Amino acid sequence: MNKKVLFICQAAVIAALYVVLTLFINAFNLANGNIQIRISESLTILPFFTPAAIPGLTIGCLLSNTFTGALPPDIIFGSLATLLGALGSYVLRAHKWLVPIPPIVANTLIVPFVLKYAYGLDAAVPFMMLTVGIGEIISCYVLGMILLNALNRFGKQLFSLDVNR
Numbered sequence: 001m002n003k004k005v006l007f008i009c010q011a012a013v014i015a016a017l018y019v020v021l022t023l024f025i026n027a028f029n030l031a032n033g034n035i036q037i038r039i040s041e042s043l044t045i046l047p048f049f050t051p052a053a054i055p056g057l058t059i060g061c062l063l064s065n066t067f068t069g070a071l072p073p074d075i076i077f078g079s080l081a082t083l084l085g086a087l088g089s090y091v092l093r094a095h096k097w098l099v100p101i102p103p104i105v106a107n108t109l110i111v112p113f114v115l116k117y118a119y120g121l122d123a124a125v126p127f128m129m130l131t132v133g134i135g136e137i138i139s140c141y142v143l144g145m146i147l148l149n150a151l152n153r154f155g156k157q158l159f160s161l162d163v164n165r
Contacts, residue, residue, distance in 0.1 A: 014043060061078060065079065072118075084102065086102075
């Protein structure tokens, strides 16, 4: 099997999982808005295991935002926040407990401005930073670390780009 094909397949599966989880939580009206607990954000720990998670998470977020009816600035800047978070998580992969921090920070700093200026929400930006940040901590840190620890035992086999294993 070709390493590029495996990389693309891993990214595609991660993107699909992100979309499915976002659409599921959107049914409970928790995927968007100033109070959101997007459980798909728990997948932002996956760069710990594979660089394929970076495009997978970004494409998954872009598609999720599109499918849930987000406005273009949200689609663009929300996906950019996910990309920055995934890149940061990949950089920090040697420090397991720091892996969830970049997506939390990126979304906490970017999403409130999208909510304010794209959607015209009248809540103060610092308040929305608090609410988005709490949702990100729940999704990325609490759920993400549970996922990371669950996958840690088999992660090397699941996400290996070694085609000769």
